[in-house]
Each structure stands twice: as C-alpha cells, then as structure tokens.
Amino acid sequence: MRTEDVDLLIIGAGMAGLTAAARAARNGLTVTTTEIGAEVGGSALFAGYAWTAPSHDAMDRHNPRGDRALKRALVDRFADGTSWIRSLGVEVKDSQRVLSFGRGHQFDTHHYLDTCRRILQGSGELLLKTDTERLLIEDGVVTGAEVKSTDGMRRQVRARSTLLATGGFQGDPALRTAHVHPHADRMELRSNPHSQGGGYRLASQASAATGHNDAGFYGHLIPSGIPFADPADFVDMSLYYSEHALLFNLHNERFVDETLGDHLTAMALLEQPEGRGLLIADARVFRDWIVGSYVEGAVAVDKFALASKRGGRVGLAEDLEELAYLPAEWGYRGNDIRDAVTRLNECASAGLNPLPSRELDPLPLIEPPYYVMETVPAITFPFHGVRIDDRARVLREDGKPLGGLLAAGSDTGGLWHRAYAGGLASALVFGLTAADTAAALARST
Template sequence: MGAEDVGLLIIGAGMAGLTAGARAVRNGLSVVVVEISGDVGGSARFAGYAWTAPSHDVMDQHNPNGDVALRRALVDRFADGISWIRSVGMEVKDAQPILGFGRGHQFDTNHYVDTCRRLILEGGGELLLETDTEHLLVEDGAVVGADLRSADGTRRRIRAGATLLATGGFQGSLSLRTARVHPDADRMPLRSNPHSQGGGYRLATGAGAATGLDDAGFYGHLIPSGIPFADPVDFVDMSLYYSEHALLLNLNNERFTDETLGDHLTAMALLEQRESRGLLIADARVFRDWIVGSYVEGAVAVDKFALACKRGGRAGVAEDLDELAWLPEEWGYRGNAVRDTVKRYNEQAAAGLHLTPGRKLDRLPLEEPPYYVIETVPAITFPFHGVRIDGQARVLREDGQPIGGLLAAGSDTGGLWHRAYAGGIASALVFGLTAADTATRTARHT
C-alpha cells in the first residue's frame, strides 16, 4: 500500500473538520478530508446558532470546572470565529442573548458547511466520503497519518504533517455512553446524527491520548417520552426548553433539581433518577409565556405541548390542581402525591420561603390553571467526556505533553465542559480554526 503525503489529514466532515479544512486550504496547506458517512455536515446541519459566554467572568461562573486554558481560548477567539464565517460569504445576524447568560449569532449552518466543502475542493483539497479510518500511523511516538478503507474495500495510506480528529463525539455508541457518561446513558434517545460513534476517541486513545473525566456529563435536552425522532427537525421541535420555568418531578413524585438552571442541565439530572423519566408540569402562565413562544429570539415558535399530544406522548391537561390527582396509574406516578408536591411548592414560593431544591431564577408559583403535564426523558446530543487537548488543539498524553502530529476539535474533545455548557458549535468553530492554524505553523517550521 503506497503512501501519499498531505499537509493536513482531517478525519470527520462536520463543523470542526470542515472549518479546519477551509481555513487550511486558505492558509496554503494541502488537505484531505475523510468522512465515514455519505455526506458532510454531521450534526451542524441541525444547528443554526454559534454562541458562548460573552466574558471570562460569565464563563467561569457557568462552567467553573472546565479546563481553564480551553474556556479562555473559546471566549477570546469567538469573535474571530464569527469574522471567519462572514469572510467565507455567510450572512451572520447581530449578537443576541442565548440561555439568559450567553451571546450568539444566528446563521445558516447548512449553507456554511456546504460552503466550506466547496472551498476545500476549489482549493485543491480532496474529500473522501464513506471512508473509514482503520488506524493512525505512529512513528517514534508521533502521528504521521492514517490508513483508510473506502466502502468498496479500497485501502489508502496517507501520510500527513498533521492529523485532525473531528468525528463528532461518541454519542452514537451505546457501549461508550454507558462506560463514559453514565451506566444508564444507553437508554437515552439520540438527538444527533447517528454516525458519531467514537471513531476519533478510539483512534486517539489507541495512540496514547489522555481523556477527560468520566463524570463530565453530556449536552442534551428533555423531550417527551415514548416519541421517537422522525426527522432531524425534531431535535429542536421536540426539545422542551421551557422546563426551566416549569416543575420537574421524578418517579418518587418529588422535585429533585433546580429546574431554572436550564433544560440542558436538567437533562443530566434526570438521567440519574430512577428510570430516567419524570413529569414536567407547567401552568397557564408558563404555557402562554414559554411553551408557545420562541426559545431564542428569531426562532420559529413551536407549541411543544400540542406536538407531544399529536405524536402520542404521555401528555394531558388538568383543569385545576386537584385534577392532577387523576394521573393515569399506568404512568407509574401517584397522582395525589404529585398534586401535593405542586401545592407545597406554590405555598412556599408565594410566601417567599426556602425551596428544596432551590430555584435561582423563576421562583413564581404555578397557580394559574389549567396545568399542562408531559412525561419527559433526556436525549443526548454529545458527551462532554473526550480526548484532552491544549489551547492549540494538540492532543495530550497522560503526562500533559502533546502527541506529535495529532490534533482534535469539536465533540471529540473533553475537558472544556464539566457538567456545564456554553455552545457546541462555537467550540467546534474556534478549535477547528485553531487546529488549522496549528497545522499551518507546524508545516512552516518543518
């Protein structure tokens, strides 16, 4: 098997990989992009925003246990990332608030990934679809390329000055989820493309890469139970973002977390409850202000409750609090206890008393009938556990030193988020650009 030489070999053609490829060809590097599926884009096609914390103070407050160098790099380089998107001809809307603490920009992520593909090909790069990376080539402790196998069985060996892992995480692998996220993580619906099954993670660890902490958590959202995703549009339409204004009860008929911290964090908390399912209860105020409204300014509003009912989820309306006692027995909750929990919360909230668990933000009682009830479960988009990198996107060994020639970006990486989150598209963008620039500097010094 003869070897070919290239400046940057990119494994994965999602947001991080395509961003890196387009930047690299603009920097003058030769590029080959390898993608295991039949098209580019990955989960970025289902996004639409790039956002993160607007300052180090805000990032530190909301993600205190994330790697310091990575979270600082993300904040510092985010504006340059948005400028890059505009530089390739994309329309990017002005900054707007996201999740109450972040700032972000709306843009057409579908158009962006297709534009990056075009720029790579026009710049002389090569794109290999339906191609698996069998293993990395390692010489004297450094990665110098990879062996590839296409769908028809053809094998190629490509030597590279730098190799970037950007396969999108391992959320598609049930075994890695249970081993590295939570023993019950295999029961979660997949809110992501199905092709990110840990290819980059396995390649990196096989080459001696360090990984993040196993209890780092995951990014995902609450969705109605018992309703399979029928289309990628469901990833947004079925996400119950309004949960931060509602009450969430477990199978013990009790609140167990501060819902107001955000739906993406509540999803992690629910995974750890018995059977990983719970009741999301809202009143008419929450329905009017949040359920049928846009989660992010400019986004299309979807009536989440009506959708859950239409698709056959466990959902219903109680005309008053007492009617909550008539929950269907087959759901597994005790209706009287559910009613009493909501009543107790309302009394304490109305009196300004201490709440257990607390609520940092929306402490208003749910006292305006009717009441909207949906049984909900967490769905995973990507794990926070992954390959450790430094601020230059270089993959690290257990001793903290870089593995020569090996880079990683996007959801393959770990360490940036620890049971906290402030933008996956943003981190893929920033560290994709960083990886391309690191590869360029390496090429110029060899």
C-alpha cells in the first residue's frame, strides 16, 4: 500500500472541499483531495447564488434553534467569503435580496469550482473515482485515511488534519428514513447522486457527535409523479411560487403558512398524509410568480406548462366553481377545496388573517383562472449531520473537539434546525474556516 504524508486530506470535492483545498494550497499547505465521483463540483454545479441572513437578528428570527456559534460565524464571515471568491478572479454580482429576508450574490459556480480545482492541482493532488474506506485513528486522534480508487489501487494518506466534505447523505434512502423522516425515502433526490453519507459514516465510526433529531431538510416542492430527467430540473421543476399560492392536504385543509417559504412548506408537506398536496394559484400569482423570476437575474420558466407537458397532475379552472370538479382519482374533494378558497378570500378581503396565517402575502386569490397542481417535496440535503464548532472541528459526544478531524458543507449538522438561510454560503464559509484551522495546526506542529 502506497503511503504519503500531507498537511490536509480532504474527502469530497464539492463547494466546501474545493474551497478548503484552494485556500489551504494558497496558504502553503500540502493537500490531497479525494472525490468518489468522476468529476468535481457536487451539487454546487447546480447552484448560482451564495446568500444568507444579513444580520444576527435576522438569522435568529428565521433560524432560532440553530447552533448559536455556527450562526454567528456564518453571518460574520460571509463577506470575507465573497471577497475570497472575487480574489480568485471570479465575478461576483452586487448584493440582492433572496427569499423574504436574505441577501447574497450571484456568481458563476462552474468558474469558481474550476478555479479552485486548478489551484489545488497546481500544488496538491486530486484523486477522482476514489472512495475512503476508513479513517486512521491513533490515541483518539484522526491521522488520515485509507482510500481506494476504482482500479483497485489503495493508498494510506496520513494527514495532520482530515476534512469531511462529502455533501451529506441525501443519496442514501436508509439514512434519510433514519434521520429525516420515516417516509423520506419517497422523495425525489434534488442533488448529485454521490452524496450517500460517506462522511457521516466515517465520522460516526470515529465516535463523533451527530444531530440534531427532527432537524428537517432543505428541499423544494415539485410536481407529483414526474421524476427528474436531468440536473436542470432541480431548478426548472421547483415550485418556488408556492409561497404565494394555497396548499391543501388530502383532508382538503391548509396546514402551513405557505408564505414563509417554499423550502419550509416542503418539510411540512412530508409530514402530511401520503406526503402530497394540492397547490392552487390564481392569475395574479401565475403572472407575478409562476412565470416570473424567483430571484433577480434568474431565467423564468413556466413551471405550470412544464408540469403539464411532462404529464403531471395539473388543471385549469376558469372560476372558483370549477374547482369543485377535481378528478376523483386524485383523492381530494373538490367542493371542500372550492369552499376553503372562498372562505380564505372572504377573510383576506375583510383584512383578517386566516388560520394558518398568511403573514407575508395576505392577498386573496380572486383573479381567475385558477392554476391547480399536485405537488410533493424533494430533498437537496438533510440538516442532521456531523456536529462541529465554529472552527469547523468535529465534536465528540462530550462536546470537545475530536482531534485531527474537520467537517464542512452539507456533512455538518447543528447550523440549521427546520430553517434555512443558504447552503452554498455555509459550504463557502466553513470550507475556508476548515482550511484556516488546518493551517494553524500545521504551523504549530
């Protein structure tokens, strides 16, 4: 078995891993990065925005149960993260609003990730199609790992620091049902397929702390019955407009404040009967949100037309009365849906808030026609993961750092708890943090 010694071993070459690799290489560290896939980038290839809450108050308001130290680190270091991207010659657009509360920047993730890859390969090593079989542990300290490539070649990489950045476990149905929801295996995977819990399992075998229970997941609503055909569907088929529409479960009842965010509604729908619901919008919502851009600069896609073309359960009602004629095989009672929309409109027109409330878009849906679509949640990554501190050090069950082991990106848990304010920003910030922590350790030894 070939053996080598490096300052930093990185397992996973997505946003967090490549960010850490480039930063560490720039800091003069020796770096080896492994990637189980044939290409680098992971799910970051399908993103285009880095954003988060603009202040501690906003972060606490929208993510009250997240780890306080991690939340503050993300908010405080986000500006430095975007400055780092710019320092590599990658264009970062001016700040803009994302969701109802966030601020962030559009940038070319492909350009950024390729730039990080080239920096890494200029002074370090990138091993593609390479799986990590086990961590090396001596006296309770992680000292590297044994890795194996698809051609059967094994090597032992000894490292002062080892970073887990494999992208989460959303690609593993068993881990999803164990740590997200008993029916989480039903969800479509809105992510690269290689994130199957490699980092989570390695950390667990090293007695790392994980959590939290019932933390939820990041994802979006998509049309029911339509599997993703390619990564472009991850955005094109995400029904962001649900924030302005009405969502009913199989009991013909609203069960969530839809206006708080499609990503939160997706979590709520998973817990409803059969994990599916009926999304209803009027002509105003169609005009302003279904065929409009979710964020400034994004390409607008007629998601209703796309779902209809792909064979989804969709329908157009010329007026409220036609909502009573929903197909019986869908499982909803059309009369009850019609009456519920009518009651909500009467309530909203009178300036009253219904139950559940509609805090951010209390306008009635009174402009026909009505656009009807059945929807289900899809998962991008889980919020349950490996616990870290604000220096990206993996924690033991007693809350103390597990020597030699770091984690960043979607492998981590604790930052989000049934709330979300930017996964790409987290991968960027804690990828940089992990590299700086590894550099400090290399200098001290």
